Amino acid sequence: MENLFEEVPNWKVILTPILEKYNQREHPLEAKNxxxxxxxxxxxxxxxxxxxxxxxxxxxxxxxxxxxxxxxxxxxxxxxxxxxxxxxxxxxxxxxxxxxxxxxxxxxxxxxxxxxxxxxxxxxxxxxxxxSDVSAEGIIADLHVIRVAPRIGLIPETLDGIKAEKQLMQLLPKEIWGEIGMAISFLGKEICRPKPNCEACVMNRNCSYYKNL
CATH class of the missing domain: 1.10.340.30 (Hypothetical protein; domain 2)
Structure with a gap:
């Protein structure tokens, strides 16, 4: 019988390693204003x-x-x-x-x-x-996030950025919305590429993909 009281993952805690690693890192676009x-x-x-x-x-x-x-x-x-x-x-x-x-x-x-x-x-x-350092009303969901978030186990696989963002917003606390999308994106650019370097990843202890290797 399904356990109706199964503990929901504390994703804010689980994602802390990448939030700390990429905290406040500037976007790759080199804009001055x-x-x-x-x-x-x-x-x-x-x-x-x-x-x-x-x-x-x-x-x-x-x-x-x-x-x-x-x-x-x-x-x-x-x-x-x-x-x-x-x-x-x-x-x-x-x-x-x-x-x-x-x-x-x-x-x-x-x-x-x-x-x-x-x-x-x-x-x-x-x-x-x-x-611009204003309160987040959503979560950045670029191509890297669309690839990496399902790989970690956050959301189901999708090719739709709007759908991925909606699922992430439902799952994650609002206080991390502003940084988590960019953090996942940087992870995807640097480590969790199409061919991921799992051994070097700070998320490998809590990553569905790595656990299934």
């Missing part, structure tokens, strides 16, 4: 952080704030983002965002207001909010 972060997050969708960091200096030298972007057009902007995947669509999104916000002081920092902007979904909004 909220404006730059917003632009770089939009550009980074389906592209690498390294590529966005590479094109960013010239972009921000010519478009230093939202105001300058709002006064621009596709013809002027595209040469600075042409090496980014889907650059035409992203350039259009950025111009629309800039014309909507108008200046840097108006950049929103809530989930609803950020996701109302073109090109910004929940994952991007969570990144912007984390790096």
């Amino acid at each position: 909220t404006y730059q972060l917003l632009v770089m997050v939009v550009l980074s969708a389906q592209d690498s952080d390294a590529n966005i960091n590479k094109i960013a200096p010239a972009l921000f030298e010519n478009f230093s704030n939202i105001e300058s972007l709002a006064l621009s057009n596709l013809e002027a902007l595209i040469p600075y983002v042409s090496k980014v995947r889907n650059f035409g669509t992203k350039a259009s999104w950025l111009l629309e965002i800039a014309k909507t916000i108008k200046n840097d002081e108006n950049i929103p920092l809530t989930m609803d207001s950020l996701t109302a902007l073109k090109g910004i979904g929940r994952k991007s909004a969570n990144v912007i909010m984390r790096e």
Whole structure:
């Protein structure tokens, strides 16, 4: 007979090793302010952080704030983002965002207001909010989190970031939402890669994948 009183795992305690290891580590996008972060997050969708960091200096030298972007057009902007995947669509999104916000002081920092902007979904909004040090309203669920969270045993396997985030939010206490997504992501980039280095992982004592090896 199923044990209805089976103890629920204390995931806050179990995840402490990676929360401590990656505590407050900055996002790989090398943004210097909220404006730059917003632009770089939009550009980074389906592209690498390294590529966005590479094109960013010239972009921000010519478009230093939202105001300058709002006064621009596709013809002027595209040469600075042409090496980014889907650059035409992203350039259009950025111009629309800039014309909507108008200046840097108006950049929103809530989930609803950020996701109302073109090109910004929940994952991007969570990144912007984390790096802006505001209270988390969700959990970053990028490709690394989608791979690593099921491997550890947190959630079932899924290819859907929204579904993964929802499951994590239901499972984990709100006080760790702001850091846990990024911590799992860093773990996935550095150690828990498609071919994981389990022996070097701080989570191997509590990892479903490692226990089943």
